[in-house]
Amino acid sequence: MRQVKVAIAGFGGVGRAVASLLLTRRERYRAVYNTDVRLVAVCGSRAGTADPSGLEQTDLSQFTDGHSGSAFILSAKPDVLIEAGPSNFRTGAPGLDYIGAALDAGVHAVVISKGALVFDGNRLRERARKSGAILKVSGATAAALPTIDLFDYNLKGCRFLHVEGILNATTNYLLTAMMEGGLRFFEALRRAQEEGIAETDPRNDVEGWDTACKLLILANFGLGADLTMDDLSVEGIQNVSDAQIRQWREAGVIPKLVGEITLSAGSIGAAVRVKTFAPSEVFAQVRGKDKAIRVATDSMGDIVAIGCASEPKATASAALKDFEHILSIASGN
Ligand SMILES: NC(=O)c1ccc[n+]([C@@H]2O[C@H](COP(=O)([O-])OP(=O)(O)OC[C@H]3O[C@@H](n4cnc5c(N)ncnc54)[C@H](OP(=O)(O)O)[C@@H]3O)[C@@H](O)[C@H]2O)c1
Structure with missing residues (x-):
């Protein structure tokens, strides 16, 4: 043996x-x-x-x-x-x-x-x-959450058209708590810290850096890009105000912190930003600590994976x- x-x-x-x-x-x-x-x-x-x-x-x-x-x-x-x-x-x-x-x-x-x-x-x-x-x-x-394996195994041979993901459990939990639980940002953060979801120093997550890191590794390792952090525009959720939450509620849309890879004419770009989704869209249904990824391909259509545990x-x-x-x-x- x-x-x-x-x-x-x-x-x-x-x-x-x-x-x-x-x-x-x-x-x-x-x-x-x-x-x-x-x-x-x-x-x-x-x-x-x-x-x-x-x-x-x-x-x-x-x-x-x-x-x-x-x-x-x-x-x-x-x-x-x-x-x-x-x-x-x-x-x-x-x-x-x-x-x-x-x-x-x-x-x-x-x-x-x-x-x-x-x-x-x-x-x-x-x-x-x-x-x-x-x-x-x-x-x-x-x-x-299966991400890089989608590129390396499940969708091998496809041409990738677009990738987006809710890649950070903490920010998804916070946005869900603000939209559905009526909590303000710092109340939601305190609850997330009490429940062991957010770290004592939450900046890496809430400022979007954790999502940006995962996105950059996915682009470079999964899609053959050569991006550095300077190539990414990175937005977090630390400045989401009560007024902004009210506006989204009134408009009937659901905000998510999304990492997005765009592929066009041989070039690859990546950005992290808050995006809103209609309630019928699949990302709107990714709640709490869940994460998700959607990959659009030329020949296998759109693939979505949702869920996953985040603990050690x-x-x-x-x-x-x-x-x-x-x-x-x-x-x-
Ligand atoms: N927690 C999760 O569920 C999760 C999920 C996805 C990814 N990750 C990643 O997984 C990694 C580990 O997470 P964790 O939660 O296990 O962190 P952790 O509990 O803080 O453990 C980090 C470990 O790294 C050790 N370490 C620090 N400097 C070192 C060095 N120079 N050489 C060898 N070991 C060193 C620390 O040693 P001492 O004990 O001696 O300080 C400690 O044992 C992190 O990069 C995290 O981002 C974690």
Whole structure:
């Protein structure tokens, strides 16, 4: 039986969920891919643990200080890196170092954080091509909502005409609470924070940056664009006023924060903005924490996917879907 060694960099809510799901799915990997999957290293920002014969769940609370960084991870000789660290699209750190080092060494990478992919994604793809490593990014492109896989698998061969998505759960929850629950922006935000939906510092979500990051990765990785954040116009929902909400209600339309990719005459553009929809339109029915994507194609018509969970287990599961695609490519299954 073939052996595949996995390392995880970034061991917060998502990294822990990845480890736990990976360990519980080992029997499945044996049965479906004839592969003995071993978790050989995990680390957070300052500490980690490694065992070339394979870590068990009970080992994951005993970290050694200083066992962190790309050299530590690569010293465990993984075949696959799952990267689940924090995301900073202005510097790419800390993911860029882990992902770049792994790809250069021919280690496949399943990336969950968006920062490095936004900051230097196309060069990372080039580094993967050079070494023959596979780079997968479902976790960074709305995770449980199928997005990049629509381009890579389901709609392969089509010409893409237009893409739009409600890609951020927090802003969709806030707009729904303001339109349907009559809450003001800061009341809706406080409720979202109390329910663990919005982060303590919500600017990345409410100012549209999270949507912009996902959109940029989708355009570059899914559609072959070469966009940087400077190419995107980005609007958030932080300035939506009570008067604006009243106007939308009176007009009978429903606002959504939408990321949009337009493809025309060989050029690709992307923007994040608040768009309104008639109640009969499918995006109007995407409420609360749900997300959605609509892809218009030349030959398979319009495809819409809606729904998805947003918590760490769902994100981890999306990353492990990527991992299974790698197993299946490597095993020819
Ligand atoms: N939460 C979700 O459901 C969700 C959904 C989609 C995408 N994501 C993305 O997934 C990633 C992880 O999210 P999370 O909720 O798990 O975040 P988190 O709980 O804040 O965990 C982040 C982890 O990264 C570690 N880290 C920080 N700097 C590091 C470094 N230099 N080297 C190695 N590890 C480092 C932290 O280590 P310490 O513990 O030592 O500080 C921590 O373990 C983020 O990029 C997020 O945007 C999350």
